[in-house]
Amino acid sequence: MAKGISRQAALKNYHANRDKTVTPEELDVPELLKKFHPDYDETSMVSLQVGPNKGDKCHKQLADLLQSDAMIDEADLAGAPVYETDVLVIGGGGAGCAAALVAAEKGARGILATKLRLGDSNTVMAEGGIQASIEKNDTPQMHFDDTIKAGHHCADKKLVEKLVMEAPDVIRWLIQHGMQFDENQFGDLVTRRAGGTSADRVVYYRDYTGLEMMRTLREGVLNRNVDVWEYNPVVELLTNESGHCAGAIVMSLNKKSYTIIKAQAVIMATGGIGRLHLNGFPTSNHIGATADGLILAYRLGAKLRDIDSFQYHPTGMAYPRHMAGSLITEGIRSAGARLLNGLGERFIDELKPRDCVTSAILKECAEGRGIDDGDGVKGVWLDTPTLERENPGFLEKRFPKVLLTGKMCKINPKEEPLLIYPTLHYQNGGAVIDEKGISTVPGLYCVGEVSGGMHGRNRIMGNALLEIICFGRIAGSEAAELIHGRGHKKVTIEHLSRLRRELTHAGLPMVSKSPALFPDYAKQGGGS
Amino acid sequence: MKEKEINVNINGKDIALPTPMSAIQAVWHAGYPMVHGVGCLEGVCGACKVLVRRAGGTEITTELGCQTMTEDGMQIIFLVFPTPNHHSYELSDLKNSWETQGHFHHVFPEAAHCRHCSGCTKSCPKDIDVEKGVDLAVEGKFREAGELFLECVMCGLCLTSCPERITPNHVGIFCRRVSAYFHIRPSNLINRLEEIRKGRFKIEY
Ligand SMILES: Cc1cc2nc3c(=O)[nH]c(=O)nc-3n(C[C@H](O)[C@H](O)[C@H](O)COP(=O)(O)OP(=O)(O)OC[C@H]3O[C@@H](n4cnc5c(N)ncnc54)[C@H](O)[C@@H]3O)c2cc1C
Ligand code: SF4
Ligand code: SF4
Ligand code: FES
Numbered sequence: 001m002a003k004g005i006s007r008q009a010a011l012k013n014y015h016a017n018r019d020k021t022v023t024p025e026e027l028d029v030p031e032l033l034k035k036f037h038p039d040y041d042e043t044s045m046v047s048l049q050v051g052p053n054k055g056d057k058c059h060k061q062l063a064d065l066l067q068s069d070a071m072i073d074e075a076d077l078a079g080a081p082v083y084e085t086d087v088l089v090i091g092g093g094g095a096g097c098a099a100a101l102v103a104a105e106k107g108a109r110g111i112l113a114t115k116l117r118l119g120d121s122n123t124v125m126a127e128g129g130i131q132a133s134i135e136k137n138d139t140p141q142m143h144f145d146d147t148i149k150a151g152h153h154c155a156d157k158k159l160v161e162k163l164v165m166e167a168p169d170v171i172r173w174l175i176q177h178g179m180q181f182d183e184n185q186f187g188d189l190v191t192r193r194a195g196g197t198s199a200d201r202v203v204y205y206r207d208y209t210g211l212e213m214m215r216t217l218r219e220g221v222l223n224r225n226v227d228v229w230e231y232n233p234v235v236e237l238l239t240n241e242s243g244h245c246a247g248a249i250v251m252s253l254n255k256k257s258y259t260i261i262k263a264q265a266v267i268m269a270t271g272g273i274g275r276l277h278l279n280g281f282p283t284s285n286h287i288g289a290t291a292d293g294l295i296l297a298y299r300l301g302a303k304l305r306d307i308d309s310f311q312y313h314p315t316g317m318a319y320p321r322h323m324a325g326s327l328i329t330e331g332i333r334s335a336g337a338r339l340l341n342g343l344g345e346r347f348i349d350e351l352k353p354r355d356c357v358t359s360a361i362l363k364e365c366a367e368g369r370g371i372d373d374g375d376g377v378k379g380v381w382l383d384t385p386t387l388e389r390e391n392p393g394f395l396e397k398r399f400p401k402v403l404l405t406g407k408m409c410k411i412n413p414k415e416e417p418l419l420i421y422p423t424l425h426y427q428n429g430g431a432v433i434d435e436k437g438i439s440t441v442p443g444l445y446c447v448g449e450v451s452g453g454m455h456g457r458n459r460i461m462g463n464a465l466l467e468i469i470c471f472g473r474i475a476g477s478e479a480a481e482l483i484h485g486r487g488h489k490k491v492t493i494e495h496l497s498r499l500r501r502e503l504t505h506a507g508l509p510m511v512s513k514s515p516a517l518f519p520d521y522a523k524q525g526g527g528s
Numbered sequence: 529m530k531e532k533e534i535n536v537n538i539n540g541k542d543i544a545l546p547t548p549m550s551a552i553q554a555v556w557h558a559g560y561p562m563v564h565g566v567g568c569l570e571g572v573c574g575a576c577k578v579l580v581r582r583a584g585g586t587e588i589t590t591e592l593g594c595q596t597m598t599e600d601g602m603q604i605i606f607l608v609f610p611t612p613n614h615h616s617y618e619l620s621d622l623k624n625s626w627e628t629q630g631h632f633h634h635v636f637p638e639a640a641h642c643r644h645c646s647g648c649t650k651s652c653p654k655d656i657d658v659e660k661g662v663d664l665a666v667e668g669k670f671r672e673a674g675e676l677f678l679e680c681v682m683c684g685l686c687l688t689s690c691p692e693r694i695t696p697n698h699v700g701i702f703c704r705r706v707s708a709y710f711h712i713r714p715s716n717l718i719n720r721l722e723e724i725r726k727g728r729f730k731i732e733y
Contacts, residue, residue, distance in 0.1 A: 119682070120567035120575050134720045140729045161731045168720045178619055178705025180674075181714075189714040208679070211572050215682050216708075219701050223616050230610075231564070253563065286568045322549040326570060400679075404571070408595060518563050525559035 004365060004372030005342030007419075010381070014417060017344030018386055024346045029356055036359040036366065038279045039309055039457075050502040052303040052440070059308060061276050065295050067503060068514035070496045072236045072249055072258070077493070080249070080258045085111045085227070086483040087476070088248060088263035090234045090293065093121030094210075094465065095448025096269035097217035098472030099479070101177070103267075104224040106480035111261055112226050113250050115233035115270075115288045115517065119218045122271050122286055122449065123468065126210025127329035127401060128194070129202035130469075131462035132167035135191055138199035140164040146197040147463060150353045151428075151456020154306065159453045162435050163463070166470045171203060174469065179216040181205050192334045194461035196353035202462040207329050207401040209465065232259070233292065233517050237266065237300050237444070238491040245300060245444035246491045262491055265443055265479035268293040269472065272427040272449040273310070275519045281424040282316055282325025287522055292515035293450040297431050299499050302439040302446065306429025309457040314339075314357040316423025318379035320409045325423040328382060330354070330461045332399055336390075340381040340417070341369040347380075355458045358422040371419060379421035384413040426464065428455050437475035443482075445475040538604045551578055551593040551604050565608045571595040574683030577607040577653070590651045590685050611684030613698050625710040629668040632702065638694045639666050648686035648696045654679045658686045658696045665699050674703035 089100045092114030100112045133143040143164040191200040205212040231253040240246040247262040270293030274285025315328040333350045341364045348360035372378045406413040430452030431439045439446045448468040534545040543558040555562045567575030576593035583601025617635040648658035664673035677700030686696045
């Protein structure tokens with residue numbers, strides 16, 4: 001890779017050129033993605049050798065986990081305490097909380113088991129906002145078209161239809177549960193535009209949309225009849241004799257002991273994969289985002305889709321190093337902040353879809369026009385000072401979190417541009433589900449980031465928060481309906497024998513075990 | 529140029545660091561596992577509460593471990609404790625906004641007994657004027673009170689420092705939630721919901 005321009009030289013270029021208004025030249029998008037997007041790096045891909053997606057391309061690090069041995073043996077279950085419930089929700093983020101709330105509102109008994117504390121999740125971190133076509137010059141059809149187009153025409157149209165048609169009601173439901181949104185002086189919700197979309201459609205609460213959503217839902221769940229098990233990650237799923245998902249095994253992080261939870265329906269809502277640091281990228285995700293749900297569902301026979309497709313968010317912090325991967329919201333580009341290379345020049349329309357913008361940044365860096373601060377710190381500028389100069393007080397009012405981030409790294413974004421570099425952000429694919437949120441395994445719902453199909457191969461800002469509430473609600477409601485009149489059956493881990501047979505047959509080593517639960521540097525200590 | 533080593537003490541262990549980093553990263557860097565008390569690493573989940581004493585100082589502050597940058601001579605202790613809430617309410621129990629005040633005191637009877645010790649405010653890592661928030665709530669100024677909790681990350685530090693068991697953070701979220709619940713309905717959203725209900729939109733593939 002070509003070396004870039006030093007920070008000092010780049011700052012000089014920045015100040016010399018920042019008032020120029022040059023429109024960047026159009027790039028050949030397919031070519032750009034192919035050459036620079038990490039998903040297209042063939043060297044990091046392998047073919048899956050076992051399971052429902054046998055033969056599909058998959059990122060090597062993820063494939064290793066999907067094709068690992070399980071943590072559990074029959075021996076672990078002897079003497080493990082057994083609990084029974086109607087609906088077991090796995091994961092305490094937005095999707096899990098929405099599902100648990102609705103199931104409880106419908107009268108189902110529920111347990112919500114989560115890895116950390118309730119709400120320690122990717123949801124709480126979301127800043128940009130949530131999509132819903134509510135403006136006069138916007139329609140659900142436009143929302144649909146934008147989503148399909150941004151996803152490179154790979155999305156499941158039925159799911160997208162559900163998503164866009166439910167969106168306004170999702171916002172109503174959130175307000176009804178006590179979530180606030182930013183509004184104008186007449187009390188209308190204000191909207192902003194996401195990259196790669198055709199209308200202002202993102203509603204938000206400051207740059208704390210996820211925090212506001214999460215604390216509202218958490219309070220909702222805690223005040224409902226839901227049994228919340230914190231620090232109890234699920235380490236394996238259970239089936240009944242007919243192969244339906246019928247519960248799970250959790251491991252207490254405090255006691256290091258296993259508990260069996262039998263359930264009539266299981267809702268998997270374990271979120272994404274950022275902490276696997278695919279291709280060595282930094283990540284914006286919370287510490288528990290290690291693909292656990294994806295792996296457990298796969299073992300049980302759930303089909304996955306688009307698992308070779310990830311979103312690298314264009315604007316992760318690149319400097320200082322200890323903040324690497326930390327996200328700067330896309331909202332700031334929607335509001336007009338430009339991206340500039342080390343020469344102080346724009347190189348891409350900042351509001352193009354994320355995969356394009358990311359690839360363009362990687363291209364600048366690869367071709368020597370990036371800023372190189374040595375020691376592996378490289379990136380391009382996010383021009384926050386110009387935004388502030390054109391509209392004094394704007395950052396304070398609309399992007400308090402960005403200023404706070406600046407404070408942490410002793411940079412004032414009002415005066416100095418921020419050095420940014422793409423960060424591993426989102427799992428585009430996931431478990432295949434239908435419009436009811438059910439996976440290809442009966443009794444197993446998958447909702448939120450762990451599921452796939454809504455976004456095709458690229459997601460637009462705001463559709464993830466929409467998806468988690470939309471399908472979380474649906475799954476919660478469906479699961480609660482499902483339970484009536486069914487008793488608990490015998491549960492087994494028979495599927496693990498099958499897994500081990502298949503792994504042996506394929507000559508896979510079975511040396512490591514999954515799910516990972518945490519990245520190694522958190523589990524064992526060591527640099528991050 | 530080699531930077532000077534930073535020596536800190538975290539949870540009783542002496543740790544030497546080559547460069548400044550957050551308290552959480554420092555623990556990992558030193559080779560100790562830590563997953564309790566870690567969440568978002570971005571200062572928004574409230575998982576990583578720490579007690580901090582800076583070199584030469586006597587004051588002990590409460591902060592978030594992912595946001596606390598290590599400095600030479602710093603002492604840090606991670607606080608991992610549950611923050612149980614003994615209050616319970618359903619927004620749907622509130623039939624109209626005139627009842628909110630009465631309902632609040634029914635749900636949070638201790639709030640009126642605030643002794644203005646400022647324990648909550650001093651402990652808040654987000655510099656929220658928690659005490660004032662509780663006061664405003666007691667007076668029935670729910671919107672104003674809720675506004676104060678804009679940046680609350682529900683770390684629960686205020687809750688643990690309150691001698692009257694008021695759970696100030698839950699008071700704050702109650703205020704925010706009722707404000708949204710009873711707020712004037714946004715007309716752009718209502719209109720769109722109506723249009724959808726009437727079947728005006730059909731999606732074409
Ligand atoms: C920094 C950031 C900013 C974002 N901004 C936006 C935005 O502006 N708009 C938008 O639409 N989207 C945004 N996203 C994406 C969006 O926030 C997430 O995709 C979405 O919140 C995922 O919700 P979830 O409920 O599926 O998963 P999460 O919220 O991640 O919740 C998953 C939960 O499951 C738990 N868990 C994991 N493994 C296990 C296990 N084995 N057992 C039990 N529990 C487990 C986790 O600890 C966590 O509590 C953003 C994401 C990040 C990281
Ligand atoms: S108000 Fe309480 S819970 Fe909220 S951030 Fe401050 S101390 Fe933490
Ligand atoms: S800690 Fe409790 S009693 Fe003291 S000021 Fe805060 S709310 Fe009042
Ligand atoms: S880890 Fe979430 S606030 Fe520190």
